[in-house]
Amino acid sequence: MSVGRVRPAVAAMASYRPGKSAAQAEDEHGITDAIKLASNENPYPPVPAVVEAIAAAAGDVNRYGDHRAADLRAAIAGWLDVDVDRVAAGCGSVGLLQQLLLAYVDPGDEVVYPWPSFEAYPIDVQLTGGVEVTVPLVDHTFDLEAVAAAVTDRTKLVLLANPNNPTGTAVHVDQLRRLVEQVPGDVLVVVDEAYREFVTADLGDPITDLQPGHPNVVVLRTFSKAFGLAALRTGYAVADPEVVVELDKVLIAFAVNHLAQVASLAAIAARDEVQAVVDRITAERDRVVASLRADGWDLPDAHANFVYLPLGSRTDVVFPEMEKRGVVVRPFPGVGMRVTIGTPAQNDRFLATLAEVAAGS
Numbered sequence: 001m002s003v004g005r006v007r008p009a010v011a012a013m014a015s016y017r018p019g020k021s022a023a024q025a026e027d028e029h030g031i032t033d034a035i036k037l038a039s040n041e042n043p044y045p046p047v048p049a050v051v052e053a054i055a056a057a058a059g060d061v062n063r064y065g066d067h068r069a070a071d072l073r074a075a076i077a078g079w080l081d082v083d084v085d086r087v088a089a090g091c092g093s094v095g096l097l098q099q100l101l102l103a104y105v106d107p108g109d110e111v112v113y114p115w116p117s118f119e120a121y122p123i124d125v126q127l128t129g130g131v132e133v134t135v136p137l138v139d140h141t142f143d144l145e146a147v148a149a150a151v152t153d154r155t156k157l158v159l160l161a162n163p164n165n166p167t168g169t170a171v172h173v174d175q176l177r178r179l180v181e182q183v184p185g186d187v188l189v190v191v192d193e194a195y196r197e198f199v200t201a202d203l204g205d206p207i208t209d210l211q212p213g214h215p216n217v218v219v220l221r222t223f224s225k226a227f228g229l230a231a232l233r234t235g236y237a238v239a240d241p242e243v244v245v246e247l248d249k250v251l252i253a254f255a256v257n258h259l260a261q262v263a264s265l266a267a268i269a270a271r272d273e274v275q276a277v278v279d280r281i282t283a284e285r286d287r288v289v290a291s292l293r294a295d296g297w298d299l300p301d302a303h304a305n306f307v308y309l310p311l312g313s314r315t316d317v318v319f320p321e322m323e324k325r326g327v328v329v330r331p332f333p334g335v336g337m338r339v340t341i342g343t344p345a346q347n348d349r350f351l352a353t354l355a356e357v358a359a360g361s
C-alpha cells in the first residue's frame with residue numbers, strides 16, 4: 001500500500017530538473033574546478049547597491065514581508081509607466097506561471113505552447129490536470145500560424161517564452177500581434193519574457209505595443225536573470241487588472257519574501273548599473289556565437305543569455321565528454337545542448353572544451 005493517496009496527475013508527473021551544480025559534477029567525475037553553464041544564471045553578483053540593501057535588511061527577517069509587495073509593484077509600475085493595478089509580483093516568474101495555471105485551468109482545459117520550450121510548462125499543466133497541446137518549433141523558432149491553429153474552444157492559455165528557452169530564438173511583437181488577433185479574446189496569451197533584457201535586436205515591447213487593445217495579453221518578467229537575483233525569487237506580471245486580481249487570489253502567503261522585495265527595489269533604482277552588466281553579457285554572447293560559427297557549428301540566432309547547439313544525437317556523445325572535463329551545460333537528449341553565457345574566461349573554456357571534444361568524437 002502506498003503512503004497516502006497521491007493524486008494520479010501528480011503521481012504521473014516528473015519533478016522539475018534543475019541544472020546540475022558544479023559541485024555535483026566535481027563529485028561525480030572526481031574533478032575540481034568545474035564551471036556551471038547550465039541554468040541561464042547571471043555569472044556576476046548583483047550590483048553593489050543591491051548587495052548592500054540585502055545586507056541591511058537581513059536583520060528584519062523575523063517579520064513577514066509585505067504580502068502584496070506593494071512598494072515593489074509601485075516601483076515596477078513607475079519604471080514601466082503602467083498603472084499599478086496592472087502589476088502582480090510572484091515567487092519568481094515560475095510562481096506567477098503556476099498562479100496563472102491554478103487560476104485559469106481546470107482539468108481537461110487545454111494549454112497550447114510551442115515545444116521544445118521551458119520545462120516548467122508541462123509540469124504546471126499536468127499539476128492542474130490540464131491538457132498539454134504542444135506545437136513543434138520550425139527552424140528552432142515558433143510556428144505561430146500552427147500555434148493559432150491549435151487553439152480550440154477548450155483552450156485557456158497560450159504560453160510563449162520569448163526569447164524561447166532552450167533555443168534562444170525570438171519573435172517580433174508584430175508576429176505576436178498576428179497571433180493574438182487570431183485567438184479568441186477569452187484565451188490568455190502569456191508572453192514569458194524571462195530573458196527580455198538580453199534582447200538587443202529591435203523586437204518591440206508587448207507591454208507598450210500589444211497590451212493596449214488586447215487585455216488578454218499577459219507579460220511575465222523576472223529579476224532572476226539580468227538583475228542577478230535568481231536565488232531570491234522575484235518575478236512580476238503585467239496584465240489587465242482583472243487578471244491581476246485572480247492571480248493575487250492564488251498567491252501563496254508572503255511568497256515574495258522581504259529580502260527579495262528589498263533587493264528588487266534596489267535593483268530597479270540601480271538599473272543603469274545593471275544595464276552595464278547586461279551589456280557585458282550580450283557582448284560575450286555575440287562573441288561566443290561568432291566563434292562557434294567560425295568553428296563551423298550551425299546554431300540559431302541567440303537573443304538571450306545562452307546559446308543553443310542543435311546537435312541531434314551527437315548531443316549524447318558531446319555532453320558527457322564536456323561534463324567530464326568540468327564544463328557543465330544543459331543537455332536535451334537526442335536534440336541539443338544549451339550553454340549559458342558566463343564570464344569571458346568561462347566562455348573561453350567552454351569554446352576550447354567543445355573544440356577538444358568535437359575533435360575526438
Ligand SMILES: Cc1ncc(COP(=O)(O)O)c(C=O)c1O
Pocket residue numbers: 039040091092093094095118161164165192194221222223224230233234235
Ligand atoms: C522561459 C523561462 N521563464 C521563466 C524562467 C524562470 O524564471 P524565475 O527565476 O523568475 O522563476 C526561466 C528560467 O530558466 C525561463 O527559462
